[in-house]
Amino acid sequence: MDIKSSILVTGGAGYIGSHTAVALVEAGFRVVLLDNLCNSELSAVEGVRSLVNAGRGASVEVPFYEVDCRDREGVSEVFRSELKKGTRITGVIHFAALKAVGESVEKPDLYYDNNIGGTKVLLDVMKEFEVESLVFSSSCTVYGEPKIVPVDENSPFLPSESPYGFTKQECEKLIEEHSKTNDIPKLNSALLRYFNPIGAHPSSLIGESPKGIPNNLVPYLCLSAAGTISPLTVFGTDYPTPDGSCVRDYLHVMDLAEAHVAAIQYLIAKSLSSDLTGSSHTRAFNLGTGSGVSVLEVIAAFEKATGIPVPHVLGKRREGDVVSIWAEASRAKSELQWHATRSLEEALKDAWNWQKKSK
Numbered sequence: 001m002d003i004k005s006s007i008l009v010t011g012g013a014g015y016i017g018s019h020t021a022v023a024l025v026e027a028g029f030r031v032v033l034l035d036n037l038c039n040s041e042l043s044a045v046e047g048v049r050s051l052v053n054a055g056r057g058a059s060v061e062v063p064f065y066e067v068d069c070r071d072r073e074g075v076s077e078v079f080r081s082e083l084k085k086g087t088r089i090t091g092v093i094h095f096a097a098l099k100a101v102g103e104s105v106e107k108p109d110l111y112y113d114n115n116i117g118g119t120k121v122l123l124d125v126m127k128e129f130e131v132e133s134l135v136f137s138s139s140c141t142v143y144g145e146p147k148i149v150p151v152d153e154n155s156p157f158l159p160s161e162s163p164y165g166f167t168k169q170e171c172e173k174l175i176e177e178h179s180k181t182n183d184i185p186k187l188n189s190a191l192l193r194y195f196n197p198i199g200a201h202p203s204s205l206i207g208e209s210p211k212g213i214p215n216n217l218v219p220y221l222c223l224s225a226a227g228t229i230s231p232l233t234v235f236g237t238d239y240p241t242p243d244g245s246c247v248r249d250y251l252h253v254m255d256l257a258e259a260h261v262a263a264i265q266y267l268i269a270k271s272l273s274s275d276l277t278g279s280s281h282t283r284a285f286n287l288g289t290g291s292g293v294s295v296l297e298v299i300a301a302f303e304k305a306t307g308i309p310v311p312h313v314l315g316k317r318r319e320g321d322v323v324s325i326w327a328e329a330s331r332a333k334s335e336l337q338w339h340a341t342r343s344l345e346e347a348l349k350d351a352w353n354w355q356k357k358s359k
C-alpha cells in the first residue's frame with residue numbers, strides 16, 4: 001500500500017484551524033482534523049469539506065476525529081487509524097486550546113489542565129509516532145505588557161496578565177525543552193505568536209462562531225451591529241493611547257492561515273536538510289501586520305467598510321488587558337516568506353458577511 005502523508009490539525013473545527021485546513025488543502029497537503037467541539041460545531045468541518053471540494057472533480061477526503069487532546073489513548077488512536085488507512089501523520093498544527101482571557105482568570109486550573117495538559121499528551125504521542133514537525137498556536141500574550149512596541153521575537157516573556165497567557169508561555173517552554181531533549185526522533189517546531197486574528201473566509205462558508213457570548217472584539221461587534229446582542233462596550237477609554245482605548249494588531253484570518261502553510265513548509269524543509277545528523281530546531285515567529293489600531297478605530301473602520309453603525313458604549317477597563325501591542329513581523333517575512341496582505345477593512349467586511357450569513 002502506498003503511504004501518503006498528512007498534517008494533523010488539532011482544534012481543526014475552530015476558527016483559525018478551519019481556515020488553515022482549507023489553506024493547507026489548497027497548497028496540496030492532506031489534512032486530518034481533531035477537535036473535542038468544546039468551542040466549535042461540526043458544521044465548521046462541513047464548511048471545510050465544502051470549500052476544499054468546490055469546483056474539483058475528485059472528492060477530497062477530510063477525516064475528522066472528535067477527540068480531546070488530553071486523552072492519550074484517543075489521540076494515539078487517531079495516528080493508528082490513519083496508518084491503517086495508509087496515511088501517516090508527518091506534521092501537527094496544534095490549535096486546540098481554550099482562549100478566553102477573562103474566563104481563564106476565573107478558572108485557571110481548567111486552562112492549565114486543558115492547554116498545558118493537552119500539549120503534553122500531544123508531544124508524547126508525536127514522539128511515539130516519530131512525527132518531526134510541530135506548529136504551535138502561541139500568542140502575543142506571551143510578551144505580557146511590553147515595555148517597547150512593536151515587539152519582536154527577542155522581547156522577554158514578562159509576567160503574564162492572565163492564566164491563559166501563562167499557558168502559552170508554559171507550552172512554548174515545554175516544546176523547547178522537548179526539542180532539546182529529543183534528537184531521536186527530532187522535533188522541529190515553529191512557535192507562532194499571533195496578534196489579533198479577525199475576519200472570515202470570503203465565501204462566508206466558515207468564520208468565527210464561538211459558543212455563547214463572544215469575548216473577542218470583532219465577533220461581539222458584529223453581533224452588536226446585527227442588533228442581536230446588547231451594544232458593544234469599549235473596555236477602557238482612559239488608557240495612555242492616542243484615543244484612550246487599547247491598541248492591537250488585527251490581521252485577517254486568511255493571512256494567518258497562509259502563514260501556517262508557510263510554517264509547515266519551513267519545518268519540512270528543515271527536516272529534510274538535517275535528515276540524519278541535524279538536531280531539533282525551534283523558532284518563534286510573530287504573526288501580525290505591524291500596525292497598531294485602537295478599539296475606537298476598529299469601530300470606525302467597520303462602519304466605513306460596511307455602512308452599518310455599531311451601537312456601543314464607553315465602559316470600564318477589562319481585567320487582564322494589555323494597553324498597547326503590535327508586531328514587529330520582519331522575521332516571518334525573511335524566513336517564512338510570509339507577510340499580511342489583506343486590509344483591516346477587508347477583514348471587517350468579511351467578518352460582517354459571515355455574520356449576515358450565519359444569522
Ligand code: NAD
Pocket residue numbers: 010011012013014015016017034035036037038039040067068069070094095096097098099114118137138139140194195196197216
Ligand atoms: P477556537 O476556540 O475557535 O478553536 C480552538 C478549538 O480547539 C475549538 O474548536 C475547541 O473546540 C478545540 N479545543 C479546545 N480544547 C480542546 C481539547 N482539549 N481537545 C480538543 N479540542 C479542543 O479558537 P481559535 O481562535 O481558532 O484559536 C486557535 C488557537 O489559536 C488557540 O490555541 C488560541 O489560544 C490561539 N490564539 C488565538 C487567538 C485569537 O484571538 N483567536 C490569538 C492568539 C492565539
Ligand code: UD1
Pocket residue numbers: 099100101139140141194195196215216217218220232233234235236246247248295318321322325
Ligand atoms: C487576547 C490576547 C491574545 C489571545 C486572545 C484570545 C493579548 C494582548 N491578546 O486578545 O493573544 O490569544 O485574547 O482570545 O493579551 N474589547 C472591547 N470590548 C469587547 C471585547 C474586546 O473593548 O467587548 C477590546 C479589548 O479590551 C481589547 C481589544 O478589544 O483591547 C481586543 O480584545 P479581544 O478581541 O478580546 O482580544 P485580546 O484581548 O487583544
